[in-house]
Amino acid sequence: MFSPFAKAPAPFIRNIGVERSAECAKIHAASFAYPWRETDIEQLLFAPEVFASGAIDARDLGLAGFIMSRAAxxxxxxxxxxxxxxxxxxxIGRSLLSAHLATLSAIGIKKLFLEVDADNAAALALYDTFGFHAVAERKAYYRTADAGRAKALVMRLDMP
Incomplete structure (x- = not known):
């Protein structure tokens, strides 16, 4: 019997490709003041050096989140x-990052970098949990919704 109070099943994490570019663009647009266009996401998902994982909703198979990295x-x-x-x-963010780290480790990645808005407390807490540490900062790096500029932290994780 269905209960409106039942907890939704956790999404499962899978590699994703260009078939998910429209969903990625929609999520990205709701997440960032200056989101990427669908065509930009499509091009990245076509690139052989880009690895992307998605959190797939177990109920409707829609995309609940995604992560994308470029390897060299x-x-x-x-x-x-x-x-x-x-x-x-x-x-979901924790699940995505955990699975993605395993994927990157399996292909031999030793150092992982990212840039994050220095004021994004939730993201900083997530990255801290996984052992990332700040190695540099970029002043006035991100454009904000109010036409201002925000500082980015460059973070690094040394992979086992």
Whole structure:
């Protein structure tokens, strides 16, 4: 019997490709002041050096979040991670990052980098949990919704 109070099943994490570009663009647009266009996401998903994982909703098979990295030799950079606004604070970001780290480790990545808005407390807490540490900062790096500029932290994780 269906209960409206039953907890939704956790999404499962899978590699994704260009077939998910429209969903990625929609989630990205709801997550960032200056989101990527669908064509930009499509081009990244076609690139052989880009690895992308999605959190697939077990109920409707829709995309609940995604993460994307670009690899070069034994280093990689997380290009973006985003979770659908109605699914945030439910552990999806943690699940995506955990699975993605395993994928990157399996292909021999030794150092992983990312840039994050220095004021994004939720993202900083997530990255801290996984052992990322700040190695540099970029002043006035991100454009904000109010036409201002925000500082980015460059973070690094040394993979086991």
């Amino acid at each position: 030799q034994d280093e990689a950079e997380i290009l973006t991670i985003a979770v659908a606004s109605d699914r945030r604070r439910s552990g």
